Amino acid sequence: MSGKPKLHYTKGRGKMESIRWLLAAAGVEFEEEFIETKDDLEKLRNDGVLMFQQVPMVEIDGMKMVQTRAILSYIAAKYNLYGKDLKERAWIDMYVEGTTDLMGMIMFHPFQPAEAKEKNLALIIERATTRYFPVYEKALKDHGQDYLVGNKLSWADVHLLEAILMAEECKPDILSAFPLLQAFKGRTSNIPTIKKFLQPGSQRKPQTDEKFVALVRKIFNF
Amino acid sequence: MSGKPRLTYLNGRGRMEPVRWLLAAAGVEFEENFLETREQYQKLIQDGVLMFQQVPLVEIDGMKMVQTRAILSYIAGKYNLYGKDLKERALIDMYVEGIADLMQMILMFPFSPPEAKDKNLDSIKERATTRYFPVFEKVLKQHGQDFLVGNKFSWADVQLLEAILAVEEKVPAVLSGFPQLQAFKIKMSNMPTIKKFLQPGSPKKPPPDDCYVEKVFKIFK
Numbered sequence: 001m002s003g004k005p006k007l008h009y010t011k012g013r014g015k016m017e018s019i020r021w022l023l024a025a026a027g028v029e030f031e032e033e034f035i036e037t038k039d040d041l042e043k044l045r046n047d048g049v050l051m052f053q054q055v056p057m058v059e060i061d062g063m064k065m066v067q068t069r070a071i072l073s074y075i076a077a078k079y080n081l082y083g084k085d086l087k088e089r090a091w092i093d094m095y096v097e098g099t100t101d102l103m104g105m106i107m108f109h110p111f112q113p114a115e116a117k118e119k120n121l122a123l124i125i126e127r128a129t130t131r132y133f134p135v136y137e138k139a140l141k142d143h144g145q146d147y148l149v150g151n152k153l154s155w156a157d158v159h160l161l162e163a164i165l166m167a168e169e170c171k172p173d174i175l176s177a178f179p180l181l182q183a184f185k186g187r188t189s190n191i192p193t194i195k196k197f198l199q200p201g202s203q204r205k206p207q208t209d210e211k212f213v214a215l216v217r218k219i220f221n222f
Numbered sequence: 223m224s225g226k227p228r229l230t231y232l233n234g235r236g237r238m239e240p241v242r243w244l245l246a247a248a249g250v251e252f253e254e255n256f257l258e259t260r261e262q263y264q265k266l267i268q269d270g271v272l273m274f275q276q277v278p279l280v281e282i283d284g285m286k287m288v289q290t291r292a293i294l295s296y297i298a299g300k301y302n303l304y305g306k307d308l309k310e311r312a313l314i315d316m317y318v319e320g321i322a323d324l325m326q327m328i329l330m331f332p333f334s335p336p337e338a339k340d341k342n343l344d345s346i347k348e349r350a351t352t353r354y355f356p357v358f359e360k361v362l363k364q365h366g367q368d369f370l371v372g373n374k375f376s377w378a379d380v381q382l383l384e385a386i387l388a389v390e391e392k393v394p395a396v397l398s399g400f401p402q403l404q405a406f407k408i409k410m411s412n413m414p415t416i417k418k419f420l421q422p423g424s425p426k427k428p429p430p431d432d433c434y435v436e437k438v439f440k441i442f443k
Contacts (some may be wrong), residue, residue, distance in 0.1 A: 010388060032244070050319065050352055051316060051357055052320045052323070052354065052357065053353055061309070065310070065312060065316060066316055067315065067316050067319035067320060068319075069291065069315065069319055070312060070315035070316045070319050073295075073312075073315055074308065074311070074315070077308050077311070078308060085283070086296065086300060087283070087297050089295070089296070089299065090283075090285060090287060090292060090295070093289065093291065093292035093295055093296070094273060094287065094288060094289050094292045096292075097288075097289035097291055097292050098273070098274050098289070101274070126317045131274055131275055132274065135273055135274065155335075207283045
């Protein structure tokens, strides 16, 4: 046993990507075991290691953790990326829930039926630029600090950077009206652990393509 | 200003109900501001009090909190319903996330088209009895304690009781294969703060009816 966290998921972004980001940002090395076939998933289920028969599953500190938010909260707290008190945690939670909703839309986009894709993409862009990004732009403007909460790097910052990059993949100039987010993106991308994760060869997964969509549909039956 | 938390939502369960449950279980009195019209909702947006233009909104300790999970985590943390350390918190988080997935099916049920209702009801029953309830039955059996985590009342217990009652409303005999959960349901229901919440006249909301569904469509389009 290596002591490193071990991630169980398919070889793609999905719901595990935010976990890869957070571990990487915290400077934590991790291992990955990829589910490549339906049988791989069935084996995990039959071994009784998936609490609710679902992945992501992360083996960490003797626990077999499931449920993305539970896993992220644990990692954030363990590596001091969750604020200094209950109120800072509340702000981080609110911000993260917003970026989760936005990234959720982007995550499901490749799985939409072809005829709905254009409209869905327009909705993603609208939500990003009118509902979500203005909130983070304002937060940074109001306190003038480098980080969203408590003048210190937190889970909220890592999650926001991940969301910005995903949104830019949908529309490259999506940050055009958000100067502070542009600066935030530049600064946060240069944090050594994050810079390393953004380089080729890291465990960051590529954008979801048709091949991955087909694989996911096959393994998870939808 | 009363100092009590103030909840803004429709006069119905929806996404606010778990918050009502948790505050009540913690013995915290709260006020409610009910949304009746679309204009009221749009005014809240214009006034800039809804971070992501959405409700639930809970005004608590000087914050205008949104996002149900953030609100619930804050309440749990504040009122010592979140375990004694990081590992207990992890267990509580896993349990409440699983229960939230089950509750999401129940939340969406009234909004499913009539032809899909039977299928969705079957799905709720199947998921409850084969994916979710067995987990908690096993947890309670293995440690033999009254509460799910750390031998102490927590957010997870409140959430599980709420889910059990919500599923029973749709599938009355759903606990028939789960003796531990049957005992759990009785014990939790008899805790003084919860017992009070389960009595008529409490802030607990009735199951959604057609009138409620119509209101949701009208206000949120």
